[in-house]
Amino acid sequence: MPLTLTVADEVRTLVPGFTHLAIEARGLVNGPSDAAGSALLDDAARRLAERLDGRAPHDDPHVTAWREAYTAFGAKPSRTRNSAEALARRALADGGLPRVNLLVDAYNAVSVAHLVPVGGEDADRIRGRMRLVRATGGEPFLTVAGGEEVVEHPEPGEVVWCDDEGVTCRRWNWRQGVRTRLTETSENALFLLESLAPMPTEALEAAGAELAESLEKLSPGARVRVGRPV
Template identity: 75%
Template sequence: MTLTLTVSDEVRTLVPGFTHLAVEARGLVNGPSDETSSALLDDAARRLAERLDGQAPDKDPHVAAWRAAYSAFGAKPSRTRNSAEALAKRALADGGLPRINRLVDAYNAISVAHLIPVGGEDLNKIEGSMRLVRATGEEDFVTVAGGEESVEHPEPGEVIWCDEAGVTCRRWNWRQGPRTRIDDDTTDAIFLLESLTPMTLDELRAAGEELAEVLQKVSPGARITVRDPE
């Protein structure tokens, strides 16, 4: 069954230029980072450096648009960076990008190369549909702090992704919860690529198609579908 993704009218009113594209993948085989996934990350860091040409990531127009979107719902973008900017800073720093597992490496590489937030969720851990909404502040966000499971609540008005069980990602694409994240046992997943004006639909589609290609590289034989931008 295809996962239903919806964006609330409140979010669309807050940030009219928002678009997202989904890549569904089934029959995946994940595992520890390897030479293939590591090479994808190294190439993404090289492409990012060429794109920025010495500038900081926040000078890129798409990253700047995300900073404005975060400010619109009350977040401080210098303290809680969107996922693309946070990864870009790590890619340019000593030590470079972290190696997590093959699937996470693949979508992190696309995020860095295209400077676009990309998230991955285990389809078998999502309950019901997924929605992008503005929080009431009562929603549960289950996380881990100090090795112990804890429950947080988003700020009222914060933009969140959620399913029927609670928040899956806080502050739009800032911090994913452990409940639905991709791990070594993941076989079916959905990857969300999120864009704002000035990124064009053609640029968003190109990122989605490249993600489909690299997923085939790290997990040959997977059944992958690129869904139209929504």
């Protein structure tokens, strides 16, 4: 059964231009980063540099829109950057993009190449409905601090993705929790691609199609379903 995702009216009212696209994949084969994944990331960094043509990531209109969205719910976008901007900055830096695992490398490459926030969740660890809401401040968020797992809580009014057990990603797409992250043993996954105006729907669909193609190449027997932008 497909996973259910909802976006609260209060989020759409806050940022009317928000659209998301979901990809559900079953029967994936994950594993350590390899040469093919590194090539994807290197190519994504090259495409990003060509797209920006010497500009900083925050000068891109789509990244600018995300900075405005973060400001709207009280975050400081220069300190807690959306995931696409954070990855883009790393891609352009001397150290380059991190290598995590096959699935994470695949979606990070799409995020960087298209300058669109992309997240991946282990579908087997999601509890109930996934929803994008403004937090009350009491929801649990499992993360790591000082090498140890700790429970934090979002700020009241913060935009978060959550399920029935707690927050899965804080500040919209800033930091993913450890409970649902993709590991080398993950077999079923949910990927979320998120856009704001002025990014056209067709551009979001192109990013989704590229990710779906990468997943099918990584796991030829996987069942990959791309949803419609919502």
